[in-house]
Amino acid sequence: MIKYLLLFSWLWLLSTPAFAHVAGGVTDTGILITSNSQLTVVYTAPIANLKTLNTDEAGVEQAIREGLVMKNGEAVCTAKTAGTLVLNDIASQQFKMEYDCGAAIETLTIEYKLFIDQLPNHQNFTRLAIANVDRFQDFVFSAEKRQHQVPLGRVMAAWQKRASQQASQQASMSTLAPDAPAASGIRALFSSTHYFPVGVEHILFGFDHLLFLLALLMLPIRIKPLLALVTSFTVAHSITLGLSVLDIVNLPAAWVEVAIAFSIVYVALENLYELQRQHQPQPVSPWKRRVVVTFLFGLVHGFGFSYILKEIGLGDQVASALLFFNLGVEAGQLLAILLIFPVLLLLFKQKQSRSYMQVGSVLIGLMGAFWLVERLMG
Numbered sequence: 509m510i511k512y513l514l515l516f517s518w519l520w521l522l523s524t525p526a527f528a529h530v531a532g533g534v535t536d537t538g539i540l541i542t543s544n545s546q547l548t549v550v551y552t553a554p555i556a557n558l559k560t561l562n563t564d565e566a567g568v569e570q571a572i573r574e575g576l577v578m579k580n581g582e583a584v585c586t587a588k589t590a591g592t593l594v595l596n597d598i599a600s601q602q603f604k605m606e607y608d609c610g611a612a613i614e615t616l617t618i619e620y621k622l623f624i625d626q627l628p629n630h631q632n633f634t635r636l637a638i639a640n641v642d643r644f645q646d647f648v649f650s651a652e653k654r655q656h657q658v659p660l661g662r663v664m665a666a667w668q669k670r671a672s673q674q675a676s677q678q679a680s681m682s683t684l685a686p687d688a689p690a691a692s693g694i695r696a697l698f699s700s701t702h703y704f705p706v707g708v709e710h711i712l713f714g715f716d717h718l719l720f721l722l723a724l725l726m727l728p729i730r731i732k733p734l735l736a737l738v739t740s741f742t743v744a745h746s747i748t749l750g751l752s753v754l755d756i757v758n759l760p761a762a763w764v765e766v767a768i769a770f771s772i773v774y775v776a777l778e779n780l781y782e783l784q785r786q787h788q789p790q791p792v793s794p795w796k797r798r799v800v801v802t803f804l805f806g807l808v809h810g811f812g813f814s815y816i817l818k819e820i821g822l823g824d825q826v827a828s829a830l831l832f833f834n835l836g837v838e839a840g841q842l843l844a845i846l847l848i849f850p851v852l853l854l855l856f857k858q859k860q861s862r863s864y865m866q867v868g869s870v871l872i873g874l875m876g877a878f879w880l881v882e883r884l885m886g
Contacts, residue, residue: 534706534816535622537576537634541660547578547585547607553622554600560626565592572603575622580609598815599761614661620649633706703817703829707836710816711844716768716879717809718844723775723872724802725848726865727782728856733795738845740799744806745813746834752814753830764811766883771805772876779869783862813837 536552551572561571569589578585585607593602609616623630632649636658647656711717724737751757778801782794817833855864 534630535632537620537632539618539634539636541613541616541636541638544612545580545609547609547616548590549576549578549587549605549607551576551603551605552595552600553603554598555594556599557623557627558601560623569603572622573605575620576605577617577619577621578607578609579617579619580611580613581615581617583610585609612661614659616658616660618656618658620654620656624649624651624654701832703833704836704839706816707813707833707838708840708843709836710813711837711840714812716772716876717812717841719872719875720768720772720775720805720809721841721844722848723772723779723869723876724798725845725852726776726779726869726872727794727798728861728865729795729852733799734845734849736795736799737802738841740803741806741809742838742841744803745810745837748807748810749813749817749834749837750830752811753817754826759811761811761815762883764808764815766880767808768812769876769880769883771808773873773880775801775805776869776873776876780866780873783866783869 535554535557538550540548542548553572558568561568563571569592573587573589576587578587587605587607589603590606591604593604594600595602618634620632620634622632630650634647634649634656636645636647645658647653649656721741724741725734729737748757752759778798813834817830855861858864
């Protein structure tokens, strides 16, 4: 029965995407209030998403403007595209737009219509800032939340601030990113908590990451070696996640995907080797060697984690966005292990546990090999 369940799981994994970390269903919007009646908006979307619009470049720009509706009360603000920029490193494109709302904005209504009906579970992460004001708001659009209202008049009165027209001219034209203000202290730290669920979702739906973790557990293991493996993987991927997101070290996404698939194949083959010589004397504990292997492959997986975060943007608080995203990844990883490990402990106690682990490792290796070939060809 267990062998059939393993086979079914493997067949299901065959239907998952080969490239799991780029061009996902997440988009990013930066809104800068440049004066009492004008806005600068920068929208970033994966190129794969834009292709679903089935139109030329001018049609894409029009679709973006129509899909991001800004209203001053009930009056629709007029929009024009001020520039576009292709971000090859993350396979995305940015659109900078200027909105004129005609009169001082009292209540800003933002309607988001892009990709929600075409792409399952699509989300848009939006941050809104007022020029030269040390305050900003973050919110998320989804199929369940397509509209957001900001009582701008009351907010600015409470803050006793006015936007500066000069800030519109100072907005960065190299990255097309709104020059939003930076927060400080505790408020800055907790300004990016919405990145936490992104990290959780990325690990739980990143089937190659999960399969790698599962492969690591396919040998009889105790709590202490398990903690060593988890710590090794966490430290390693945290290092390269930060280096990649901060643009200190960059690797081609396609080759990182290939390396992640190879890591699954390698660990699966190592499992079969260790299971075959399980009762033979070994000069070095397999777990000591596996901690090193996990660390090395963890460095590769960290680059994979970074692409989704680079795709949606870091917002104005780089450190807090990186922190909460990484915490989300760790939480998702621990949740997966807590669900998987008790089941494996029961299997380890069975007389046929060695056969179960061998079958599981073969299926994991085949899945990794399938992804490896598909990504090499892609």
